[in-house]
Amino acid sequence: MELQLALDLVNIPEAKEVVKEVEEHIDIVEIGTPIIKIEGLKAVTELKEAFPNLQVLADLKTMDAAAYEVQKASEAKADIVTILGVAEDESIKGAVEEAKKQGTKVLVDLIAVKDIETRAKELDEFGVDYICVHTGYDMQAVGKNSFEDLQTIKGVVKNAKTAVAGGIKLDTLPEVIKAQPDLVIVGGGIAGQDDKKGVAAKMQQMIQEG
């Protein structure tokens, strides 16, 4: 099980400061969708150059022109690129094919997918690398989480790694770990805390103890 830190509500210098603090306790750093929209793919390049030992995920949440966006994010030094599960099958297949060419990986975000079980099965057959259940900020605000959806995809996904994101904090991490995803994605649960290093270290320890 790996730990990914999601950085959303910061600029590039602030992102570097946060990662510097927690670097040794995380496996992947996510350059969140808002950062990429505001700062561009140079945020991915700068973070990879500053932290070459970490994998960097570009959270593009691609919906169309998938092969092109995967190509550009890979050229910007992303190790993993995200695409939306609600995108057309052709877009998902294009992303997978391009990622293979580039030597990068594709994570499919199931945000807003209604039939999680059916879509996860299909995506798994398309050869994506990760399938992620995700409760975004706007649904977290009305009290939703993805813990049940994680159990659902764990039951049907045979090849891809499974991932979970959306409002995970220290107190909810044990419930997530119980479902044994391959990747746990935490944003505000680390980046929004006063003692970021302490929380990341504790989360890493809990994940390693599995």
Ligand SMILES: O=C([C@H](O)CO)[C@H](O)[C@H](O)COP(=O)(O)O
């Ligand atoms: O993908 C995300 C969200 O849609 C905003 O871009 C977040 O990175 C993801 O939800 C993880 O962050 P937290 O919910 O704060 O843990």
